[in-house]
Amino acid sequence: MIITTQTNTAFKEPKITLVGAGPGDAELITIKGMKALQTADVVLYDALVNEDLLSFAPAHAHKVYVGKRSGEHSYSQEAVNKLMIDYAINYGHVVRLKGGDPFVFGRGYEELDFAASYSIPAQVIPGISSSIGVPGLQQIPVTHRGLSESFWVVTGTTADGNISRDLHQAAKTKATVVVLMGLHKLAEIAAVFKAEGKHRLPVALIQSGTTANEKVVIGIVDTIVELAEENKIQAPAMMVFGDVVSLHPKFQPIREFYDILAQE
Structure with missing residues (x-):
């Protein structure tokens, strides 16, 4: 169950953008991916994402680590899906920043499908695999x-x-x-x-x-x-x-x- 708690005076339409961050070097993100980050209200980023990319997001944007690494606490895919929806409803534009390309072992389609189940508009910006x-x-x-x-x-x-x-x-x-x-x-x-x-x-x-x-x-x-x-x-x-x-x-x-x- 998704609980909405938005208190912003200016309501923002929820939307989600899955962005491929590329293989590691921050300069290998696409221009389109960088532009998406510049309009983010929330960035949910994975373990293999270069954190230098977070500087492209606005100062007010929430940057939330949802990575998965062996031997440390990690978020389940179900938990990530729910966070993505909750943040979109409460804050507006969520950029789901994923290492490489979202659709190459990135479980990107699962997140796209989950967004659709809540009728939240979502798009994909490919990354260099x-x-x-x-x-x-x-x-x-x-x-x-x-x-x-x-x-x-x-x-x-x-x-x-x-x-x-x-x-x-x-x-x-x-x-x-x-x-x-x-x-x-x-x-x-x-x-x-x-x-x-x-x-x-x-x-x-x-x-x-x-x-x-x-x-x-x-x-x-x-x-x-x-x-x-x-x-x-x-x-x-x-x-x-x-x-x-x-x-x-x-x-x-x-x-x-x-x-x-x-x-x-």
Whole structure:
């Protein structure tokens, strides 16, 4: 049940804008997303949102953290949905600021649908998805002529804690496979590719892409778990499996090493 307590002398029509904040660097938000923030009465923002973006919101706007991180208090999706509606009814324009793009593992449609159930106008402003933007900034294209004709974006862990069945299917293809939110399952995910005989498939691990804490590790399926441990890679981190990773400058020494082994 939503309880309204609006006491503003000037009533503001409730509305909601889902804004994609991009992969981390504050400058990667779209101009349209920035303009939405400038008209916000309330900003509900997630854990992966760069807090520098909050400076675009008016001084009077309420900034409310509703993030979800492992090991700390987090809001359920149901609680976020209710907060979003309550703030819209009581204050006016709610900007729901979400990392990456709202519709790429962002549960954006659930929030859009919930707003519609209360007949509150809502719109979506897309953001740069980390699944494409982060590898791209590392000179890793998700598609490239002769190497990859398509790409998969897969969650590392499903709601029941298991590896997605889609990952098993993706590993059978020649497509680039981008895995989000699965660092703690890295060994199991690597084993999926090994089962398909892809022991030397190039892999990139990118921690906190586009931010000051960014860290990049390049290897192959056989070595990526050990490299992750050696380099102390931490969440949030994404994985990129595919021949396109061989285009990264750090992969050249790996290629040369295996070329030498092949000649012996």
